[in-house]
Amino acid sequence: MEQTRKNELSEIARNIRIGAIEGVYNAKSGHPGGSLSISDILAYLYFEEMNIDPKNPKWEDRDRFVLSKGHCAPALYAVLAEKGFFDKELLKTLRKADSFLQGHPDMKHTPGVDMTTGSLGLGISAACGMALSGKVAGKDYRVYTIVGDGESEEGQVWEASMFANHYKLDNLCVIIDWNGLQIDGAITEVMNPTPFDKKLEAFGYNVIIIDAHNFDEIEAAFAAAKATKGRPTAIIAKSTKGKGVSYMENNVSWHGAAPSAEQYEQAMSELKA
Amino acid sequence: MMNYEKKATREAYGEALASLGEKYDFLVLDADLAAATKTGVFKKKFPERFFDCGIAEGNMMTVAAGIASTGKCVFASSFAMFAAGRAFEQVRNSIGYPHLAVKIGATHAGITVGEDGATHQCLEDIALMRTIPGMTIINPADAVEAKAAVEAAINFDGPVYLRFGRFATPIFNIGEDYKFEIGKGVEVVKGSDVTFVATGLMVAMAMEAAEMLEAEGISARVINIHTIKPIDRDIIIKAAKETGAIVTAEEHNIIGGLGSAVTEVVCEECPVPVVRVGVKDKFGKSGAVPALLEEYGLTPKDLCENAKKAIALKK
Numbered sequence: 311m312e313q314t315r316k317n318e319l320s321e322i323a324r325n326i327r328i329g330a331i332e333g334v335y336n337a338k339s340g341h342p343g344g345s346l347s348i349s350d351i352l353a354y355l356y357f358e359e360m361n362i363d364p365k366n367p368k369w370e371d372r373d374r375f376v377l378s379k380g381h382c383a384p385a386l387y388a389v390l391a392e393k394g395f396f397d398k399e400l401l402k403t404l405r406k407a408d409s410f411l412q413g414h415p416d417m418k419h420t421p422g423v424d425m426t427t428g429s430l431g432l433g434i435s436a437a438c439g440m441a442l443s444g445k446v447a448g449k450d451y452r453v454y455t456i457v458g459d460g461e462s463e464e465g466q467v468w469e470a471s472m473f474a475n476h477y478k479l480d481n482l483c484v485i486i487d488w489n490g491l492q493i494d495g496a497i498t499e500v501m502n503p504t505p506f507d508k509k510l511e512a513f514g515y516n517v518i519i520i521d522a523h524n525f526d527e528i529e530a531a532f533a534a535a536k537a538t539k540g541r542p543t544a545i546i547a548k549s550t551k552g553k554g555v556s557y558m559e560n561n562v563s564w565h566g567a568a569p570s571a572e573q574y575e576q577a578m579s580e581l582k583a
Numbered sequence: 584m585m586n587y588e589k590k591a592t593r594e595a596y597g598e599a600l601a602s603l604g605e606k607y608d609f610l611v612l613d614a615d616l617a618a619a620t621k622t623g624v625f626k627k628k629f630p631e632r633f634f635d636c637g638i639a640e641g642n643m644m645t646v647a648a649g650i651a652s653t654g655k656c657v658f659a660s661s662f663a664m665f666a667a668g669r670a671f672e673q674v675r676n677s678i679g680y681p682h683l684a685v686k687i688g689a690t691h692a693g694i695t696v697g698e699d700g701a702t703h704q705c706l707e708d709i710a711l712m713r714t715i716p717g718m719t720i721i722n723p724a725d726a727v728e729a730k731a732a733v734e735a736a737i738n739f740d741g742p743v744y745l746r747f748g749r750f751a752t753p754i755f756n757i758g759e760d761y762k763f764e765i766g767k768g769v770e771v772v773k774g775s776d777v778t779f780v781a782t783g784l785m786v787a788m789a790m791e792a793a794e795m796l797e798a799e800g801i802s803a804r805v806i807n808i809h810t811i812k813p814i815d816r817d818i819i820i821k822a823a824k825e826t827g828a829i830v831t832a833e834e835h836n837i838i839g840g841l842g843s844a845v846t847e848v849v850c851e852e853c854p855v856p857v858v859r860v861g862v863k864d865k866f867g868k869s870g871a872v873p874a875l876l877e878e879y880g881l882t883p884k885d886l887c888e889n890a891k892k893a894i895a896l897k898k
Contacts, residue, residue, distance in 0.1 A: 370654060417652065417681050425652060426681040429672060435642045436677060439649020439657075442634065446610065447655070466673075469642035477634065 315358075316525050322392060323353040327554045328581050329388025333404035333411070335574045340405060340413070343564040345385035347489040347522065347549035348456055352389040354528045355454055364394040367421045373451050374440050376425040378433025378467075379458035379487060380414040381566070386423070387411050395422035431464030433457070434484060438474050441482040441542075452536070456485045460492030462503045468513065474542045475514030482542040483535045484515070487522065489551035491562045506546050515544035522549035554581055587753035587787075593690040595726035596747045597621025599733035600658065600688075601628045607737050609656035609686075612647055614640045619749075620660040620690040640665040644673035644685070651683035656737055659685055663692035663746060667708035678742045679715035686736045687744045692722075693834035694867040694875045695750035695784065704867030710839025712744045713812050719765060720812040722746040722833075722841075724786035727756040728809055731763030739765060748834070750872050752784040768815035774804030777890045778822035778829050782808045782841045785832035785860070785881065792886035803890055814844050816852065823853040828893035830858045832886055837861035856896035858889045 311319075326349040334340035356362070360373040377386045384404060391398040403409035410419040414428025424440070427433040437455035444451050457467060474482050486506055494500045503509075510517045516538040520527035528547075535543035551565070552558030555577040569577055600611060601624045615638045617623035626633035636643035640661050647659040659666070666689040667674065678685045689708060696704045712720050719741060723729040729747060736743040755771070771786065772779075772793045779789035786807045793803040804826055806818055823829060829849060831842040842859030849857050862879050876882055 376649075425649065426677065429676045431641075432645045432673060432677050435645030435673075436649035436652065438642075439646035439651075440653055441649075442646065443610075443650040443653040443655050446632070447653070466639075466641050466645070469637075469639035470646070472639070473636060473642055473646060476637075 311526050311529050319353050319357060319525050322357050323350045324581060325392050326352055326385055326388040328578065329391060329398065329401045330384035331555070331569070331574065331577050331581065333384040333387060333401045334568045336402040337405035338568045340384050340568060341381040341566045342384065343491065343551040343558055344379060344382040344458060344487065344489065346553045346555060346558065347551045348382055348487050349385050349553065350523050350525065351456065351485060351528060351547060352385055354525060354532070356389045356393050358529070359532050360454065361451070364422065367395060371449055371451055374424045374437070374453045376433040376437040376453070376455040377415055377427055378437070378455045379430065379461050380427030380433060383413065383415050386415060390422040393422070430458065430461040431466035434467055435470040437482060438470050438479060441474070441479040442477055444481055445479065452481045452483065454483050454485065456487055459486055459488045459490065459497050459503060460500070462486065462506070463501045471510070471513040471515070478540050479542045480539050483532070484542060484544045486544060486546045487549055488546055489549045491551045491560070491565060493565050495562055510544040510546070514541055516541055517544050517546065519546045519548065522547035523553060556580055587755050589751040589753055590726040591749055591751045592723050592726055592729040592747040593621050593749055595729035596688055596690065596733060596745070597624035599730040600625035603734055603737060604629050604632065607656065609658060609737060610634065610650060612636050612643050612657065612659045614638055614643050614661045614665065616661055620662070620688060622658070622660045622688065640670040641673045644670040645677040647685040648677035648681070648683045651685045657685055658688050660688035660690065662703060663689035663705035663708040664703055667711045667744065668705060671711050675715050679718055682717050682741055684740055685742050687742070688747065689744060690747040691749045692746045693748060693783070694862060694879055695748050695834060695872045697750065697872045697875065698869050700869035701866040706836040706862050706867060707839070708746065709811055709835050709841065710843070713839065713844065717741060718812060719743045719810065720746070721765065721810050722783045723809050724783060724807050725752060725754045725756050727754055727761060728763060732809065735763055735765050746783065748784055750784065753787045755787055755790065766810045766813050766815060768818035769807040769809070770804065770818065771807050772803065772805035774802040775826055776802045777894050778804040778806060778826045779832055779886060779890070780806045780808055780819060780822065780829055780841070780845050781832035782811060783834055785834060788881065788883050789832050789886055791883040792890065795883055795887050796890060801890065801894070808841060811841055811844055814848060816848050819845055819848045820852045823849050823855045827897050828856045830860060830886060830889045830893050832860045834881060835861050837863055856893050858893040860886060860889050
């Protein structure tokens with residue numbers, strides 16, 4: 311990828327992180343850690359990869375995105391605002407009673423949200439349904455879903471994986487956000503879902519492992535996914551939870567907590583640096 | 584009642600899917616029970632529109648939600664136990680909450696599953712589905728109504744839970760003027776002393792009970808509530824006012840199902856005695872269907888006794 315484009319995407323990812331923290335700070339609750347770990351991939355998906363139109367969010371031939379790890383809605387809302395689906399100022403209304411920005415994504419009320427998610431394990435199945443429907447209708451849209459590493463402890467992730475491979479959903483791309491932490495601690499200590507690569511391969515996926523914060527690797531992975539026919543692709547994205555805010559990085563206590571005023575200022579100064 | 588032709592509503596479901604498949608564009612999902620739910624009849628005719636999800640009902644329900652999100656009509660079928668029970672949370676969160684137009688075809692509801700026993704006899708599905716905001720629940724009384732309900736569900740913009748049975752029951756909706764409207768109860772027998780408010784296979788039982796009561800000089804009205812949610816409040820209130828006593832009849836736990844729904848309406852609008860006939864907070868068991876219906880108190884004779892009880896409770 312050209313350096314100028316890389317810089318642009320980095321700038322977008324920075325804005326997503328700022329928007330996510332802005333939301334969580336104003337809401338005084340939410341999930342910053344996992345939002346920051348997926349920000350670069352969201353930047354790439356919404357500004358490079360997906361065929362979408364913010365002016366026509368329900369366009370039937372659009373590519374679709376399902377945030378299976380729905381608790382990271384702050385990052386999803388930030389990328390949607392960045393893309394122009396709604397006003398960025400609204401990010402400050404996250405989780406408030408008069409806002410359409412629910413604690414977890416709500417397709418009925420938020421422009422650009424393709425599927426209601428939040429209950430873990432469900433989003434990947436919904437993405438399978440979208441992909442299957444596209445195949446049946448002879449449409450060439452693609453479907454992307456980000457599944458949490460901890461989320462993969464849900465059995466339904468593997469039911470969906472069986473389905474995606476059985477029906478050869480090569481228009482589906484599953485991204486596993488491997489940040490290594492879930493609410494109760496390290497994923498390997500809570501309930502070890504690894505090895506991801508061998509499991510996903512055994513289910514039939516074309517498996518690609520990347521650094522979730524490297525745009526060259528992200529670009530190559532999505533290009534390879536698109537070129538893979540006859541089976542879905544799983545991108546295992548090794549990420550840093552809390553990426554971009556020093557005190558949140560790799561710290562499980564920032565899975566679902568809002569920063570204080572002082573911490574917010576520090577986060578903003580680090581992100582804007 | 585003995586002269587009507589009999590057919591299980593699940594049979595009608597499969598036949599309806601296969602025949603309506605010509606007129607409407609929809610997909611059908613099943614979870615390895617196509618031979619039993621009768622979606623196999625559709626599969627045979629439209630193999631390219633049928634997708635088996637394997638024994639994974641939770642995934643099937645959310646896959647259906649994903650399909651519906653693209654604007655495509657889709658049926659998802661399994662036994663009531665697994666459609667409403669196993670997959671409750673998927674139905675609630677991925678179909679109910681976003682109000683996606685998934686049609687859930689749940690067969691083998693109630694104790695008339697028979698020999699398979701309690702694990703497969705779902706007596707809770709109406710209660711579970713009733714608690715999901717915006718969920719429409721249809722429990723057809725016979726094969727004719729089952730087919731009509733499937734077509735109405737296709738044309739309805741929203742999630743629908745369709746409840747079908749395994750046991751062959753009388754087809755009484757044989758009039759040429761028969762028409763089906765979601766949410767509209769049907770007075771199938773006129774009466775003034777007591778009203779049976781029944782659903783599913785209990786409607787035919789109530790009709791038989793009304794005949795038996797007539798011989799004893801008691802005039803019993805029979806109302807078929809095929810749509811349990813949204814329930815037809817007007818027809819229930821009218822019956823409460825005009826007959827002063829109600830007996831509900833359902834092949835479901837008396838907790839949370841039709842009996843509860845009718846009681847809620849009657850208590851709020853026109854309090855009169857309501858006696859609930861159904862499975863009295865018990866699990867089912869293996870057995871031949873007629874023996875089970877007798878043991879669980881779901882016969883015309885039981886309905887007659889409960890009608891007299893309700894009449895005696897009138898002030």
